[in-house]
Amino acid sequence: MSALVPPTVNPPLRTMLWRGITLRCPRCGGGRVLRSPFKLKDRCPRCDLLFEREEGFWLGAYVINFAVGEGLVGILLMVFLFVKINSPSVPLAPWILTGIALSVVLPIVFFPFSRTVWAAIDLAMNPVGESGERSRYG
Numbered sequence: 001m002s003a004l005v006p007p008t009v010n011p012p013l014r015t016m017l018w019r020g021i022t023l024r025c026p027r028c029g030g031g032r033v034l035r036s037p038f039k040l041k042d043r044c045p046r047c048d049l050l051f052e053r054e055e056g057f058w059l060g061a062y063v064i065n066f067a068v069g070e071g072l073v074g075i076l077l078m079v080f081l082f083v084k085i086n087s088p089s090v091p092l093a094p095w096i097l098t099g100i101a102l103s104v105v106l107p108i109v110f111f112p113f114s115r116t117v118w119a120a121i122d123l124a125m126n127p128v129g130e131s132g133e134r135s136r137y138g
């Protein structure tokens, strides 16, 4: 077990986002932040960063998950419209099934990523002290 190593300065936003996308702690880059596929640990095992820092904290993660899912379905719709305009005989059913599959599967697959990405965004907006708590709360 590694010792607690809280960084004194938060890394740049792009570094924290990349760590979030790769399911690592946005502050220290440590892995193993998931308790289960759909639940983060309370704190980072490496730097002790508190992930859920207040009631309703994960609302931002839900918004990210929703935006990514709906965004990809929107892109699929745009591609379909482009294909359909250029080739009107294209069948509709495969596109609808793909859209439904994207709408159902993507939010489930992206769920843990949305949490670590949100943790990175929140950490960028609200830097933490060495205790892992928000600086505005001391």
Ligand SMILES: [Zn+2]
Pocket (backbone or CB within 6 Å): 025, 026, 027, 028, 029, 030, 044, 045, 046, 047, 048, 049
């Ligand atoms: Zn950490």
